[in-house]
Amino acid sequence: MTTKRGDTSLALKAGMWYVIGNVLLRGLAFLTIPIFSRLMSRADFGEFSNYANWQATLVIITGAELYNTLNRAYYDYQKNFDQYISSVTFASIGLTSIFYLIFLAAGEWIFKIVSIPAEFIHILFITLMFQSCKAIYLARERTLYRYKSVMVISAISFLIPTLVSVLLVILLDDSLKLAARIYGFFGPISLVGFFCALVMINRGKVFRLDHCKYSFKLSIPLLFHNLSAYLLISTNITITKNIVGADHTSVISIAMSTVQILTILFQALTNALITWLMDNLEQKNYDKIRKNTLVFIMVLFLISLAVIILAPEIVWILGGAKYNDAVNLVPGFVVAVFLQTLVSLFTIVLTYDKNVVLTAIATCSVTVGNIFAKVFLLRSYGVKILIYINIVSYMILFILNYIFVRKAGYKCIVNIKMIILISLSLLVASILILYFYKHSVVRYLMIFVALCVLSYFVWKKRKKIIILFRSVKNA
Numbered sequence: 001m002t003t004k005r006g007d008t009s010l011a012l013k014a015g016m017w018y019v020i021g022n023v024l025l026r027g028l029a030f031l032t033i034p035i036f037s038r039l040m041s042r043a044d045f046g047e048f049s050n051y052a053n054w055q056a057t058l059v060i061i062t063g064a065e066l067y068n069t070l071n072r073a074y075y076d077y078q079k080n081f082d083q084y085i086s087s088v089t090f091a092s093i094g095l096t097s098i099f100y101l102i103f104l105a106a107g108e109w110i111f112k113i114v115s116i117p118a119e120f121i122h123i124l125f126i127t128l129m130f131q132s133c134k135a136i137y138l139a140r141e142r143t144l145y146r147y148k149s150v151m152v153i154s155a156i157s158f159l160i161p162t163l164v165s166v167l168l169v170i171l172l173d174d175s176l177k178l179a180a181r182i183y184g185f186f187g188p189i190s191l192v193g194f195f196c197a198l199v200m201i202n203r204g205k206v207f208r209l210d211h212c213k214y215s216f217k218l219s220i221p222l223l224f225h226n227l228s229a230y231l232l233i234s235t236n237i238t239i240t241k242n243i244v245g246a247d248h249t250s251v252i253s254i255a256m257s258t259v260q261i262l263t264i265l266f267q268a269l270t271n272a273l274i275t276w277l278m279d280n281l282e283q284k285n286y287d288k289i290r291k292n293t294l295v296f297i298m299v300l301f302l303i304s305l306a307v308i309i310l311a312p313e314i315v316w317i318l319g320g321a322k323y324n325d326a327v328n329l330v331p332g333f334v335v336a337v338f339l340q341t342l343v344s345l346f347t348i349v350l351t352y353d354k355n356v357v358l359t360a361i362a363t364c365s366v367t368v369g370n371i372f373a374k375v376f377l378l379r380s381y382g383v384k385i386l387i388y389i390n391i392v393s394y395m396i397l398f399i400l401n402y403i404f405v406r407k408a409g410y411k412c413i414v415n416i417k418m419i420i421l422i423s424l425s426l427l428v429a430s431i432l433i434l435y436f437y438k439h440s441v442v443r444y445l446m447i448f449v450a451l452c453v454l455s456y457f458v459w460k461k462r463k464k465i466i467i468l469f470r471s472v473k474n475a
Helices: 010-040 044-061 068-076 079-108 109-115 118-143 146-173 174-204 209-244 246-282 286-309 313-319 321-350 357-381 385-407 416-436 441-461 462-474
Strands: none
Touching: 010 146, 044 118, 044 174, 068 079, 068 118, 068 174, 068 209, 068 246, 079 109, 079 118, 079 174, 079 209, 079 313, 079 441, 109 209, 118 146, 118 246, 146 174, 209 246, 209 321, 209 357, 209 385, 246 286, 246 313, 246 321, 286 313, 286 321, 286 416, 286 441, 313 321, 321 357, 321 385, 321 416, 357 385, 385 416, 416 441
16 A cells, blocks of 8 residues: 555554554653662662663764654655665764774773763663664654554563563672663663664665765754753753752652653654654645644643643652652643753754754753753752743743744744744643642642543544544554
8 A cells, every 4th residue: 555645644543653652661661660779779770870871862972863864865865765774874883883982992081971880881882883773763664654663663672671671680699780780671772773773784785975975964963953952951950969969859850750751752742743744844735734733732732731730649659748849840841841842843844954053053052051050040049940941941942943944934834823822821830730739629620620621522522533533543
């Protein structure tokens, strides 16, 4: 059957499975945290957390975001798409190898900076190399709407490493538990990535410099943009620890863990939207984009609102009553994540336009200002200032990226008045909810009324909903 690119029902079908699978599998990682925290010593648990954080940061740098070029490259290299992917895979492996050699040549001083034991550096870079290959493979499959393949590879990448690492940590002595978790988790992930690399290289069988030139021209700005965006959020914890101590850091960590669940969901939803959005940009279906992206943003709003209302319960599940102070931080962080997702939608449009240099410069500049503001204001105003700093930072990025999209000629796809209205509604709700946190009866009544309204809406629109699901099923 020929794939009708840009079809909404097809995108819904692919996106639904991708989102469900991604969120459930990521949820498994959260469920294992209590297991490892009890089986491992505090020191080993902290060492692994540091290792995982550096791995998450370095994969952005060593992979150079090459996988993010595939969605756009499809339209320029449609006839030899697999050859382009083969070239990008070789380039990714080569780039990671260069960074690996730099680490080894730098000696002990760089190990002190990253605070990773030298014996784990080898598995770190092997994982970085093949994790980038896996990201390229998954980007290829999403671009071609092959959601079943994405599901299978994602499931293998999360389930097997998690089970292997749990078993090894249980079976091995205390002195080997750190190594057991690192090798048990990242070893199988590397093998999956190695398999993906072999498949892509075998399909394309070429390495062409013009492919590399195209990919790096697009990926380098994306690298700075995504790395800066990552630091914008991740520095909340590190700066808090260095300035006001571990006690306040634990509160921020619980609040950020709550928001991380939302971030994972929104990233999955956005990734599911990328191919559909670019297909319709290619086909110039601007009215369709304007209408459906507004529906998408409304869905993000409702999910954000639900997390804000249920923040006390979510915090209690994650950390217990001793972390009640984190509850009042959640609404502000949720607003920041919502705005971050809106910025991501603009970035997709600019990536299609191959015009991401300005957004990279803007993100880097705002991130630098964000970090300086945290450093200079946190001690004087307390951890609540992080909320305002993050919201203001993303407001600035939202405004700047909307200007870039307008200048690129895509003003017609953005219903800016409605988007601003929705964003302001969420901001107002995040302020008002602080009052209702102190009056649980009223808040529970609000939840009950909201559920009744939702049930009425579903019942009223049941025929249209059934037709929609049937269209998704038959797509």
